[in-house]
Amino acid sequence: MASDVLTRARTRIDGYFGVSSSGSTFRREAMAGTITFLAMSYVLAVNPSVLGDEGPLGDKGIPMQAVFTATAVAAVFGTLVMGIWARYPIALAPGMGLNAFFAFTVVLGMGIPWQVALSGTLLSGIIFFVLAITKVREKILNAIPLQLKFAVAAGIGMFVAFLGLKNAGIVVNSDATLVTLGDFTEGTTLLALFGLVVTVIFLVIGWHGAVLYGIVATTVVGMVSGLVAVPDGVAEMPKGLDQTFGQAITHLPDVFTGQMVVVVLTMLFVDFFDSSGTLIGVANQANLLNKDGTLPRAASALAADSVGTTAGAIIGTSTTTAYVESTAGVSAGGRTGLTAVSTAGWFAIAMFCYPIFSVIAGVGEVTAPALIVVGVLMARALGDIDWQHLEYSVPAFVTVIMMPLTYSIANGLAMGMIFYPIVMVAKGRVKEIHPVMWALMAMFLGYFFFLVE
Template sequence: MNYSETGRAMEKNNDGILERLFKLRAHNTTVRTELVAGFTTFITMCYVIFVIPGMLSAAGMDAGALFTATCIIAGISTIAIGLYANWPIGLAPGMGLNAFFAFAVVIGMGHSWQIAMGAVFWGGIGFMLLSIFKVREWIINSIPNSLRIGITSGIGLFLAIIGLKNAGIVIGSQGTLVTLGDVTQFAPLMAALSLFLIVGLAFRGYKGAVLLAIATVTLIGLIAGDINYTGLVSAPPSMAPVLGELDIMGALTPEMIGVIVSFMFVNLFDTTGTLIAVGDKAGLADKNGKMKNMNRAMITDGTSSWVGALMGTPTVTSYVESASGVAAGGRTGLTAVTIGTLFLLCIFLSPLAGMVPAYATAGALIYVAVLMVGSLGNVDWNDLTEAAPVLITAIMMPLSFSIANGIALGFIAYPVIKVLAGKSSDVSISVWALAALFALKFVFFGV
């Protein structure tokens, strides 16, 4: 057998393995299409490896270790969902919950990042158990859509104020709490340019709009002398400063109940919405509208969250940017395996990640906020009993600087408003239970 014949035989054998693993023909796709789709999704979501270490370093965590941990957990969890659930979706530590972790739980509430990571661990365990025992569907169906919208949009507003704060566009003020910063300075101008580039490029259909904008602003900062060049490639930074450093038992305190519930439920709503949206576009629904391997995907997501906490990264979630890969033809887990492999290869790019300034990633935070706040368009504003809880949930997240407080106040407000309006039948048992739990938490343990 000559060289070309050997090559064709190996290719045929590999195709056979991939066909058995991912059922490519049944999904009307090819290896090449899946690889292109995986690369497309990776380009649209790889900004997380630059944004998240900078965000979490504000909580006192080691940025280099976070970079390595983020790449590894994103790689492993995405490969896992591809192999176990055969879904074309990317997983990574979530933007909103990372902001909540760093700025609300650690900085705002004064907990150590180790205890906060313990709360992430328990939230992930809870999410995984809800998926294993199929309680997830009951919870999703019994919690009103208005509160889910309030949570999503509230996290968006929370991300927006963090992005504006990091850029120096919004600053603290004793008289008015917040006020406009000096927007003529270099950092605010570059943050604004980052946002404008992302929006303009995304509107034109550029898949890597966020990454390109971050790279452009970073390059401008480098040319202007605001950033020091430290290289592009090196050995991965050690994960030792964050690996296994979580305080699992320290998180089991009454005052952390709301935090654990927030990590669990926000991930539940976020993941469910993302999987449904991406799965529908990928044609993964059967003739009855049920998503294939949905429970496997949810279990993988929940497991990744508590495993990520052990590795030193907050809640892992499914990324809606995966829709870009689906639009490029991705239909199976081979797309996810491609995404995960590329994330793992990124562990050698830590010097590049270290050069990315906060103002370059601020635009990405505000852009994600725009996408999340867009869900407010689905609210029935003519029904005050639905609209008021949405506003309370959403607006109290940035104003109290806490996703947990926003969720708690929204769940308390919803049944009270419904009862006073004579619509108590709209309130499910699960909403009453959560409202009572949050109310007791405020009464006995404060905020």
């Protein structure tokens, strides 16, 4: 009797996810989900180190344990929605780059409380959902020049890498030259350099969990050398969400200011195009695209991503988005949403491991190599920019360079949006400028003249 029930359940699951019809197996889907988790689980250490009150934000940050728990819960929820609803082998978690924007541009740079920043994230997720389920998404995708999309991705990569170099002590402040090399005789800086080298080696030789393994190796060496504390335990019950849950809803009325309009639009822009690119990239590797190159169930996939962002903000973390590390699971044979369900299961287990991850997150030099490597991977978009045509390369370069140099993703994005119409007019290609670009140019000009101090 029990075996019949299990057989029927297995058949229904197979039919819903299309495991057999996709040429996969339950075992392969579970293994692929495990590999995806290993490839992206570094977020459980890095996100709290960026957003938490024990990191660079200090008392302006979100309580550390609350960030960890929120990160894990958001990953579980978002990944399950993507796996069960959209049925794609793609995992979600708070995005690198967007968490840096949340922390360093919004909270630290603009002086906006993290509670209000969460409200901005929530609003961006709601708008994203509306765009995802309507045909407006196609018009928006076509309005923004492809070259600027590449530039935004690369610029965020440069910004994230710069944060990592700063946290590692490899790059430090200089009154004479703004920045300079740090002290390589410092134990913590040497530890970060060790972490960077081993992470790069793991990445180059093709290990799917390269970033995680690099963090583990750095943590172990740090503990042996006395630079990293030994955790008091291995597991404990998740807690801390009472400090963050619902804050995004409570402070939603505070979002409707000039500064927050720019914040929300930047979050929306980056998440929308990053998610679209990741979804198409992962689906292409899994041979899931239609013959014309379009994404099947695109509305469901993008809507699932937006639901992850909305739920993550309510739970208490920055924008939750699709992870390109999902390609690790796809390369291992994952083809259906069951892969994502498996990944979500591992994040649910990891939720109980705060004592371990808190030690890692509390030492910036341990997580810094992860930021640098993630920045390198994002900066590969530089190769897709058409550098031979100045009408593309100038706004792209301005976007990329202004993000790290002004310590603000929003500033770089705004500068690129302003320069693009200018150079296109000068080139005599005014008819190619979409009306949306003129509107964005006007908005960002207002941002610089009236909102930036």
